[in-house]
Amino acid sequence: MNGSMAFGYIFTAVLYGAYWLRQRRRLSQLSSRSEGTN
Amino acid sequence: MNEKSRRTPVLGALTAVSVVVFAWMCFFYAPEDAVQGPVQRVFYPHVGSAWVASIAFFVVFVVSIRFLVTRDLSWDAWAAASAEIGLMFTSATLVLGMIWGKAVWGVYWTWDPRLTSVLVLWLLYLSYVALRAYVVEPMRRARYSAILGIVAFLDVPIIYFSVKLWRTLHPQPVVITADGPQLPTGMLITLLFGVFTFTLLYFYLARLRVSVLRLMDQERRKVSA
Numbered sequence: 438m439n440g441s442m443a444f445g446y447i448f449t450a451v452l453y454g455a456y457w458l459r460q461r462r463r464l465s466q467l468s469s470r471s472e473g474t475n
Numbered sequence: 476m477n478e479k480s481r482r483t484p485v486l487g488a489l490t491a492v493s494v495v496v497f498a499w500m501c502f503f504y505a506p507e508d509a510v511q512g513p514v515q516r517v518f519y520p521h522v523g524s525a526w527v528a529s530i531a532f533f534v535v536f537v538v539s540i541r542f543l544v545t546r547d548l549s550w551d552a553w554a555a556a557s558a559e560i561g562l563m564f565t566s567a568t569l570v571l572g573m574i575w576g577k578a579v580w581g582v583y584w585t586w587d588p589r590l591t592s593v594l595v596l597w598l599l600y601l602s603y604v605a606l607r608a609y610v611v612e613p614m615r616r617a618r619y620s621a622i623l624g625i626v627a628f629l630d631v632p633i634i635y636f637s638v639k640l641w642r643t644l645h646p647q648p649v650v651i652t653a654d655g656p657q658l659p660t661g662m663l664i665t666l667l668f669g670v671f672t673f674t675l676l677y678f679y680l681a682r683l684r685v686s687v688l689r690l691m692d693q694e695r696r697k698v699s700a
Binding site for chain 2: 461
């Protein structure tokens with residue numbers, strides 16, 4: 438496997454994956470706070 | 476659970492399956508380019524990311540107009556989510572393009588019209604995200620960012636036509652051409668499946684982000700009430 442190509446795929450996966458995880462975590466925190474105050 | 480909440484996990488599952496299938500196609504199904512070798516495989520996520528960035532910025536453009544007409548902040552949430560996601564996809568487009576450029580042209584970057592216009596787009600939406608972070612009052616933030624979102628979108632057609640209007644190193648379109656697609660079948664199917672997968676990924680991430688922004692807005696209103 439070509440190193441540059443592997444870096445490109447890993448970079449893309451980490452970038453999109455980190456954004457997804459961050460939003461999932463924030464949604465979970467905000468939902469539980471919202472349920473707690475209702 | 477309402478109809479929209481039920482659809483999000485289905486969209487998420489469909490996106491996850493598509494991402495796995497797309498990764499398999501990129502490495503095992505698509506034939507290796509005889510001239511460029513394995514580095515040509517960055518072409519699939521590069522084009523998919525560029526496509527989704529265009530969709531995301533088109534959504535910013537449309538919902539920004541709708542916000543200015545209706546003054547409904549739910550359109551602003553879609554604009555904010557799409558701009559962030561579009562910026563992220565443009566970042567990946569640039570990095571993947573630079574990797575390919577280094578292997579094929581011998582340099583990571585050149586001030587070519589296509590590359591430069593994409594960099595300008597990236598800077599425009601970076602300033603959009605920065606503007607949103609600095610303006611606190613929601614209606615004012617929505618109004619300013621709607622104007623910037625509409626103006627910034629003007630760069631998207633410039634990017635698309637840059638390879639036709641100016642002399643450029645960037646490859647010409649290989650799918651939408653007068654003589655039909657100019658790719659071997661395995662490459663074309665992988666490319667089209669990548670575009671489909673990244674489109675799903677955009678809608679899934681955008682819905683997720685809009686949900687987060689709406690809950691943040693509800694929380695802010697409770698605190699200020």
